[in-house]
Amino acid sequence: MKRRNYSIIFLVFSGLCLxxxxxxxxxxxxGNWQGTLNVSGTSLRIVFKISRDSLGTLTATMDSPDQGVxxxxxxxxxxxxxxxxxxxxxxxxxFEGRINPDFTTIEGEWKQSGLSLxxxxxxxxxxxxxxxxxxxKKPYPYIEEEVVYENKEAGIxxxxxxxxxxxxxxxxxxxxxxxxxxxxxxxxxxxxHPFLVLADYLTRRGIAVLRVDDRGVGKSTGNFEGATSEDFxxxxxxxxxxxxxxxxxxxxxxxxxxxSEGGIIAPMVAVRSPDVxxxxxxxxxxxxxxxxxxxxxxxxxxxxxxSEKEIKKNRALQVxxxxxxxxxxxxKIAGKKLRKIYEDAVAGMSEKEKASISEESINAQIKQVLxxxxxxxxTYNPRPTLEKVKCPVLAINGEKDLxxxxxxxxxxxxxxxxxxxxxxxxxKELKGLNHLLQPAKTGSPAEYSKxxxxxxxxxxxxxxxWILKQTK
Numbered sequence: 001m002k003r004r005n006y007s008i009i010f011l012v013f014s015g016l017c018l019x020x021x022x023x024x025x026x027x028x029x030x031g032n033w034q035g036t037l038n039v040s041g042t043s044l045r046i047v048f049k050i051s052r053d054s055l056g057t058l059t060a061t062m063d064s065p066d067q068g069v070x071x072x073x074x075x076x077x078x079x080x081x082x083x084x085x086x087x088x089x090x091x092x093x094x095f096e097g098r099i100n101p102d103f104t105t106i107e108g109e110w111k112q113s114g115l116s117l118x119x120x121x122x123x124x125x126x127x128x129x130x131x132x133x134x135x136x137k138k139p140y141p142y143i144e145e146e147v148v149y150e151n152k153e154a155g156i157x158x159x160x161x162x163x164x165x166x167x168x169x170x171x172x173x174x175x176x177x178x179x180x181x182x183x184x185x186x187x188x189x190x191x192x193h194p195f196l197v198l199a200d201y202l203t204r205r206g207i208a209v210l211r212v213d214d215r216g217v218g219k220s221t222g223n224f225e226g227a228t229s230e231d232f233x234x235x236x237x238x239x240x241x242x243x244x245x246x247x248x249x250x251x252x253x254x255x256x257x258x259x260s261e262g263g264i265i266a267p268m269v270a271v272r273s274p275d276v277x278x279x280x281x282x283x284x285x286x287x288x289x290x291x292x293x294x295x296x297x298x299x300x301x302x303x304x305x306x307s308e309k310e311i312k313k314n315r316a317l318q319v320x321x322x323x324x325x326x327x328x329x330x331x332k333i334a335g336k337k338l339r340k341i342y343e344d345a346v347a348g349m350s351e352k353e354k355a356s357i358s359e360e361s362i363n364a365q366i367k368q369v370l371x372x373x374x375x376x377x378x379t380y381n382p383r384p385t386l387e388k389v390k391c392p393v394l395a396i397n398g399e400k401d402l403x404x405x406x407x408x409x410x411x412x413x414x415x416x417x418x419x420x421x422x423x424x425x426x427x428k429e430l431k432g433l434n435h436l437l438q439p440a441k442t443g444s445p446a447e448y449s450k451x452x453x454x455x456x457x458x459x460x461x462x463x464x465x466w467i468l469k470q471t472k
Contacts, residue, residue, distance in 0.1 A: 028103045029058070029079055033121040034128070037110055042446045046119065047127055048074065048086060062088055065128040066449030068191030095119060114360025130191045134454045136200040142166060147210070151238035156222035158235055160185050160212030163203040164248055171208040172253035172471035175239045179260030184218045185211040187259065190449035194259070194436060197454045205464045208249060210239060228376035229261060233268040240275050253277050253471045257463070258284060260404065260435070264382055271388045278392040278470045280463055283404045283435050286412030288381040290322050292404065299402035303444040317345055325369055325378050338366045386413060387420030394426045394466045396459065398433030400443030426466060430459055
């Protein structure tokens with residue numbers, strides 16, 4: 001599943017916040033500057049576009065091509081002698097660097113959320129272009145509608161997009177359920193929009209689709225940070241209730257498609273609601289989630305070049321953290337125990353490694369693992385729920401998925417469905433695909449943004465064919 005990344009989160013904003021440049025000015029600092037951040041095995045390109053306004057004041061915007069966002073306002077630009085400082089308040093980061101004499105390179109540091117990472121910017125003429133050939137272009141050959149409905153139990157409103165064919169109602173319909181972390185209705189990740197591509201494909205094949213902003217994200221209300229998978233299941237149930245109210249939806253053919261954590265939530269809802277006609281699990285977990293995270297960390301570590309010694313050391317650290325989270329219910333006591341674990345870990349690091357760790361980053365890690373979502377997730381075992389699922393199930397996963405490794409999870413899903421007496425299930429491992437169902441070389445999350453294809457056409461066809469087989 002997609003790991004929650006609290007280190008770097010970029011949002012799209014428009015406009016510029018300008019401050020006059022203080023200190024000695026250098027005219028040739030203007031232009032495009034590009035560098036690469038390496039964060040937990042993932043490479044993220046950063047582009048600063050520096051220019052002057054009509055008054056000669058330096059201004060800048062920032063792009064994160066690999067996250068699909070552009071023109072983030074740089075709040076402060078300060079150039080003194082050959083030292084450049086740029087503050088981006090909307091993502092709470094600061095870049096500070098020293099410009100070389102010929103103004104072609106800036107060596108510096110990126111500081112955000114308590115982390116300090118090296119970042120070298122180089123002057124470039126061309127800004128990276130993100131190519132996503134599968135993104136649908138308007139006008140669409142189907143009807144697209146903005147919708148809003150309530151989860152009365154939670155007291156929130158959920159906003160999304162409903163797409164349906166122009167004729168042939170009532171339609172078989174699917175509700176898409178996103179993976180972990182705050183996701184918009186398109187499940188936007190690293191410049192890709194998987195749910196937009198999936199919804200477009202299915203709607204063209206005669207299947208209506210509802211995709212929704214998570215609670216507290218986009219146009220949906222509510223608090224994401226305090227929610228667990230159980231809460232998200234409640235939101236999905238509200239979506240089913242809404243779909244049943246529509247005359248263009250076949251009420252007997254409403255299905256769920258869950259990706260990653262969504263593959264946990266879909267079975268939860270199917271067990272509780274007889275209105276769910278079928279479910280599709282895309283890279284959904286089948287093993288206990290604490291075991292899943294240990295497998296995930298080891299697989300991504302190997303793909304990133306970590307030694308077996310480093311992987312073993314990290315696993316031992318994870319196990320210590322998980323034990324505190326699972327067994328210590330008092331949040332204050334748990335926080336103290338976790339702080340001791342993190343401080344012991346930092347003490348065993350090299351001086352270079354220690355330089356990138358701060359008190360703020362340790363606090364952020366403790367807050368993350370003590371969040372309601374993580375506490376629920378770390379103790380959740382999908383098997384008991386899967387054993388109760390009686391509707392048809394399609395479970396697919398990429399052969400190269402490092403976040404939800406296919407062998408362990410697909411086999412566990414199959415075993416649970418079989419043990420529960422489900423007679424209609426299809427399990428498929430898709431050769432050469434990663435966690436997002438993209439064709440991949442290693443499967444590492446570092447590749448996601450660099451792959452132009454959003455979802456393999458072969459995977460789309462498998463999903464579409466299977467759904468149409470289950471419906472009238």
